[in-house]
Amino acid sequence: MLSYIDYPGDRKIVTNLAELISEYKLFPGALASTIVMISKVEVNDDYFKAWVSITGNRRIVEDAYGEIWSYIKGVSGDSDIVSLIMRTYEESSDLTDIIALSNALKLFLGFNIYDLGLAVIYENPMVVLNGGRVELRRGKTLLTKMHIMGDLKLNTALILQSESSKKVVDWGNPGVLPASNVIGDEAISDPAYTALTLNMGLVSSPSSSELTLLTPQLSTGTCTGQIVILPLTLTSDMIKKLVNELRNQGFTTNVAGISIMDAIECIK
Numbered sequence: 001m002l003s004y005i006d007y008p009g010d011r012k013i014v015t016n017l018a019e020l021i022s023e024y025k026l027f028p029g030a031l032a033s034t035i036v037m038i039s040k041v042e043v044n045d046d047y048f049k050a051w052v053s054i055t056g057n058r059r060i061v062e063d064a065y066g067e068i069w070s071y072i073k074g075v076s077g078d079s080d081i082v083s084l085i086m087r088t089y090e091e092s093s094d095l096t097d098i099i100a101l102s103n104a105l106k107l108f109l110g111f112n113i114y115d116l117g118l119a120v121i122y123e124n125p126m127v128v129l130n131g132g133r134v135e136l137r138r139g140k141t142l143l144t145k146m147h148i149m150g151d152l153k154l155n156t157a158l159i160l161q162s163e164s165s166k167k168v169v170d171w172g173n174p175g176v177l178p179a180s181n182v183i184g185d186e187a188i189s190d191p192a193y194t195a196l197t198l199n200m201g202l203v204s205s206p207s208s209s210e211l212t213l214l215t216p217q218l219s220t221g222t223c224t225g226q227i228v229i230l231p232l233t234l235t236s237d238m239i240k241k242l243v244n245e246l247r248n249q250g251f252t253t254n255v256a257g258i259s260i261m262d263a264i265e266c267i268k
Contacts, residue, residue, distance in 0.1 A: 001015065001040075001107070002037045002039070003020060003034055003036045003039065004037065004238075004242075005020075005030050006033045006231055006233055007027060007029065007030040010030060011233055011238070012238070013241050013242055017041045021046045021050070025046070025050070028054050029054060031054060031100055031103070032054060035171055035172065035174050036106035036174065037171045037204075039107045039108075040107075040109065040110030041108065042108075043065075043068065043072070044108075047104060048062075048065050054100070055097050055100070057091075057092055057097055060092055064084060064104055067084045068104060071109060072109070081109075084101070085098075085101065085116070086142070086143065089120065089158045093147060094149075095147040095148065095149045095156065095176065098113075098176055099174050099175075101113075102174045110205070113174075114170060114175045114202045115203050118159065118175070119177065119202055120177070121136055121156065121157050121177055121193065121196075122178055122179065123154040123179060123181075125149060125150070125152055128152055128154060129152070133155065134181050136155050136157040141157050142159060142160055143158040161196070161201055162200075164199050164201040167200070167226070168195045168201070168203070168227045168264070169203055169228040170204065170228075171204075172190065172191065172192055172231045172232065173190070175204065177190055178190050179193055180193045191214060191260035194260050195264060198264060200264060206226050206228065207226065208225050209250055209252060210224060210251070210253075211226050211227075211253050212226070212228065212253075212254045213230050213243070213254070213256070214229050214260065215230050215239055225254070239255060
């Protein structure tokens with residue numbers, strides 16, 4: 001497995017489930033800051049215990065646990081997981097539940113919200129803290145609601161992605177991503193959201209063994225193979241570790257500092 005914990009003061013690349021669970025036991029909040037990149041491991045009860053300790057929504061967590069096991073046993077299918085996502089979105093008031101569910105799907109089933117043709121978008125907290133609000137309308141909106149993130153109540157939307165054959169791998173968000181906006185004259189933009197607005201498909205799993213990893217650490221670069229959006233907080237050393245781990249798993253990687261717009265041009 002391969003994941004990244006984007007937890008302030010404890011950012012790290014994690015390559016096995018035991019280490020990931022150990023992090024959650026020390027800092028349960030790290031679960032909501034995890035981006036699972038590659039995984040399909042055996043179900044671990046401690047993950048769900050960490051999840052319920054954060055939000056306290058035991059019924060939602062138990063529902064997710066049961067549905068994931070049903071899927072593994074072949075009793076349920078993709079449509080049941082979509083229903084689970086929609087129920088969780090409607091019933092929970094905490095955005096952490098949606099993030100934790102998407103990560104659980106990726107950890108134990110090998111896919112997340114993106115791979116079912118869905119995405120959850122939310123108001124960028126930086127915009128809200130500066131007095132702005134965003135009405136979220138992107139593509140086919142299935143459901144809208146306000147969810148809590150930390151101390152903020154944010155507008156969110158569960159959307160159906162466009163059926164584009166052009167796919168970008170998003171390893172910068174766990175299927176739940178902030179909408180772009182502006183604060184004063186400064187644009188606040190997430191590369192995955194930009195791809196979404198251009199009707200590109202967002203997925204969590206590469207379909208090619210050749211990858212271009214987009215990073216702000218470099219000012220120039222070229223793109224080949226499938227485009228992968230990385231977390232903006234990755235340091236150069238973390239990127240090197242990520243590249244080595246990907247190579248160990250059979251991926252050929254190219255690290256580029258090109259913009260998401262230039263990257264998308266490569267696959268048109």
